[in-house]
Amino acid sequence: MDNSSRTIVSHFVLLGISTHPDEQIPLFLLFLLMYIINVSGNFFIIALIVSSPHLHTPMYIFLSNLAWADICFTSTTVPKMLQNIFSSTKAISYVGCLTQTYFFICFAAMENFLLAVMAYDRYVAICHPLCYPTILTGMLCARMVALCHVISHLHALLHTCLMGRLTFCADNRIPHFFCDLYPLMKVSCTSTQLNTLMIHTEGVIVIDGALVFIIATYAFIISAVLRIPSGKWRSFSTCGSHLTVVAIFYGTLTWVYFRPLSSYSVTNGRIVTVMYTVVTPMLNPFIYSLRNRDVKEAFRKWVRRF
Structure with missing residues (x-):
């Protein structure tokens, strides 16, 4: 495209999920309802873990961090969409758009790494139960959470800087209803080959690398459970909530991003994006609480206080 037909964009217009006036209020x-459920549910999980001494274990420390990441993840996109x-x-x-892109990528990556860390926690608890307290010490948990934050911010910084170089x-x-990578790249005048290359290389390493780690971890877990003479499903039941979240999160994330830009469908992309940006964070508190005996017991004790 000729340089004379280009312009310096000072802002973008987010068309949203639907342009039909009669669909706006519904x-x-x-x-708004899903956002309220998401924020209140995840805050409740955090408050319950903080106020219950018997939940001060690595598994629930990671879960509280996941709940916080879910709140931030959804808060990056939904309030602006509602406005x-x-x-x-x-x-x-323009600056707000890149800022939104940065934090969206950051918290998506953070959830990705926290799910991998939680898989490792389940591996140690089931495969090496006697060594669990000595392996997953408080210091190691703090370092793992800190590493999740650092790598997530570096990952987000890379892709945001690549977006900033586009015209x-x-x-x-x-x-779209927020500044996502592919919709932004679709309206760019300049080549997005480097951006696409980094999504399909560095992005694959970060996202699919964590997924491969989770799959390998559960292969060891299933192998260990099958060798247990009794109580097999009771041991494996603690992994059910985590596997449900993993399936929803990675299934939608992979479908949206790890395809050629030319095959990206705006309509389908918006629908699937809603799944992992709004629906999954909203469901996480219910998935982890309704299927978790320790959380339900902590809730009953919390209710009895009043």
Whole structure:
């Protein structure tokens, strides 16, 4: 494209999930309800773990960090989407767009790493139960959580800087409800080959690397459970909640990003993105609480205090 037809974009227009006026209020109410459930549910999980001494174990330390990452993950996109539903401009500044992209990638990666860390926790608890307290010490847990934060921020910084080098055309409309990588790359005037290459190389290493680690971990867990003469399913039942979250999170994430940019569908991309940005963080508190005996017992003790 000729340079004269390019412009310096100062803001983008987020078209949202739907452009039909009669769908705006139902969408607002639906996403507001899901956001309230997500924030209140995850805050409740954090408060319950903090206030229950018997939950001060590595498994629940990681779970509280996952709950916090879920709150931040959804808060990066949903409040702006709710604001734009009733906004006449639906605009987000260029800096605001890149900031949103940064934190979205950061908290998505953080959830990715925390799920891997939680898989390791289950591996040690089932395969090496007698050594569990000596292997997963408080210091190791703190280092693992800190490493999740550091790598997530570096991962987000890389892809945000790559987005910052792109030039955008006069058409600054993004057919999405937040500044996601592929919708932004679709409206760029310059080549996005480097961005796509990094998504399919560094992104694959970060996301699929954690997934491969989780799969390998559960292979060892299943092998160990099958060798237990009795109580097999009781031992493995503690992994059910984690596996459910892993399946939903990685299934939708892989479907959206690890495909060629040319095959990316805006409509399908928006629908699937809603699954892992809004629905999964909302369901996590229920998945971990309804299927977890320790959490339910802590809740009963918390209720009896009142």
